[in-house]
Amino acid sequence: MYLPAAFAEPSAEVLHRIVRENALGVLLRRTPDDTGFEAEHLPFLLDATADGRTRLLAHVAGANPVWREVGEGARVLVVFRGAQGYISPSSYPGKHETHRRVPTWAYEVVHAHGTIHVRDDEAFVRGVVARLTRQHEAAEAVPWKMGDAPADYLAEQLAHIVGIEIRVDRLDGKRKLNQHHAAADREGAIRWLEATGQVGLARAMREVGGVAQTAKA
Template identity: 65%
Template sequence: MYLPQHFAESDLTEIHRIIRAHPLGMLVRTTSDGLEADHLPFLLDADQGSGGTLIAHVARANSVWKEVQDGADVLVVFRGVDGYVSPNWYPGKLETHRRVPTWNYEVVHAHGKIHVRDDEKFIRGVVARLTHKHEADQAKPWKMGDAPTDYLAEQLSRIVGIEIVLTRLECKRKLNQHRELPDREGAIEGLTSSGNQALAQAMRDTLKAGEAKNPK
């Protein structure tokens, strides 16, 4: 990934936040036919392994778990907030017209080694943890015990667990950090007005972080 220093994010807490907030990852692997990608909701276990571990499950009908070699290198891409930034939002454009459109975004490249876990205890644990996380904000959270025992057992038999032990994390937050303050504030205002509140907030956060590191 092309990663200029001013866009590089090295704070592990921030990287983990992006993964947890945007858990649908793109698993990229090498096969005999070339590169393949699968899109899976992952759960990050930051305490397992020196670099953390990603866990997920796939349909038994998905050939990914049969094709990967144990311990093979894979890449999981997590996309955070993103959006178009118009040059018209930069005050500097009115002065010099030397501004162009761009696209701001957050992305994490999680490199690791994949392991297939085709055992009922692990699979049940993955489903339980994913359910607990994503049902947490429901008025009446669904739990595995809500399903009939025989039905749940049948459903669990149709999936296979995967585990990716992370070896390297790269994070890029392209949020106008290289521009002057008026242009950064103008872009935030433009994004807010156009309805992209999430990206605008991410850019505000980088401003605050920069101010904290370099107080006046």
């Protein structure tokens, strides 16, 4: 990934938050014949421990060949996309003064590099499903829990999925959010995003600040 210093996000805490808030990741791996790449779209649970270890946990359908084809410990990449969107040059005050502005795309992305391990055991799969459910049901007035389903039905469903564990050894984060633009143009873009309902991207742009602020942090 092309990663200019101004757009690099060094904070593990921020990168973990982006992953948790955007759980659907793209798992990229080599094809079994090593002639290309395969992509799987999976909701991941980020598991970060106090000793600095980071794992991504997920499950796939038993019918999905990925868990049989992937080599134990093979290198993989998982990509998570955060806030993103188009920025019109008309949102910049500077455009109306000099017209020397062009469109751009602002975005956040996290690349998780690591090794993949298949966990074909019921206890692991049950734990992943339970934790994913708790995370994504947390905002519900009455959160659904696994105990709400009949035990035999739940056991049948769990028998048809297989666990995946990614042991992460590197996280690369990029937040290309107009940090290099003049303060007035940044503010103009943020207000335009808010007015057009793109509040998540506007919030992310306010959070990173400009290059000067980032350098002082």
